[in-house]
Amino acid sequence: MARFRKDEKKEVPEINTGSMSDIIFMFLFFFMVITNMRETNIKVLLKVPTASEIQKLEKKSLVATIYIGAPISNKENTLPPGKISVQLDDQTIKPEDLENSVKEFIIARKAPLDENDKNKLTFSLKVDKDVQMRYVNIIKQELRNNSALKINYATGKKVSQENQ
């Protein structure tokens, strides 16, 4: 007959934590591969609009981002009349050298690419949804003047309401 031995002390074996670090390292590498480092500090308030017909941009290295929105602090440069600023790289641009700044930005982004990729460079406009079109139009005009024609309106994903 089987008997339950209650009084005998069974020791719970210790969990081996040696492989724990391997698992965490695996996580680490996974995240390192799928993410990209945040390169710039965003100095404008951004709430991009949502849309349903969006496409993913293929290569990170072929995307240059332009931010337009209300500045976070009042030290930032703004376009007249002073409510909206445009950020290229790490700086909000001054209204008086808007033309040159955009030009330099485009040249700087095109410089490290080879001839083939130069035409594939996409300028992604990350614009706050409450911004008036006049600011977007200014930037679009500058991009056009500098033959940077491939643009992208950055948006979030909206769940489409097809099944009504």
Next chain:
Amino acid sequence: MARKTPGINTGSMADISFLLLTFFLLTSSINTEQGIPRKLPPPATDIVTAPVNRRNVLEVVVNFKNEISANGSIITVSELKDKAKEFLENANNSEDLPVKERKSINFIGDFMVSQGVVSLKNDQSTSYDIYVQVQNELEKAVNELRDKVANQYFGKKYSTLDTAIQNAIKIAVPMQISEAKPNDLNNQAQ
């Protein structure tokens, strides 16, 4: 006598890697860049005023109150897609909708390509949100038409087809948006 080296304690290794993990989680962003791709027209050299057939143009105007009108009648954002679809497709070869031109296209064969152009005009005070919504609806209209052609000829959704066939369908259902110089009727920069 060889001295026994004490084993290195690997218990804290997990802590170190956790630290690295949290660091990377905080400094990186997963969200990939996504949005509505567009092509700007090349820099203007001379203003060419080609005679445009009136029936080939759907004039979409967004005013400073963010109201949308298509060919003069005020509509909502959600109505725009069907309006654009009806216009671009011209299923019944109606007299006041775009002219169609016969084109022979790889994979598809002869196809009546619509010559319709959507002319989009904004006000400087239009909000960017509405602008994107309008672009989105137009994109959706074209995507649905492309899906229809893909279904008709290949029995599949447009997005699941090969790139070569997708390009053929792009020729069959072109996306033609022309942006007019914006108005500034409100003239209140905000």
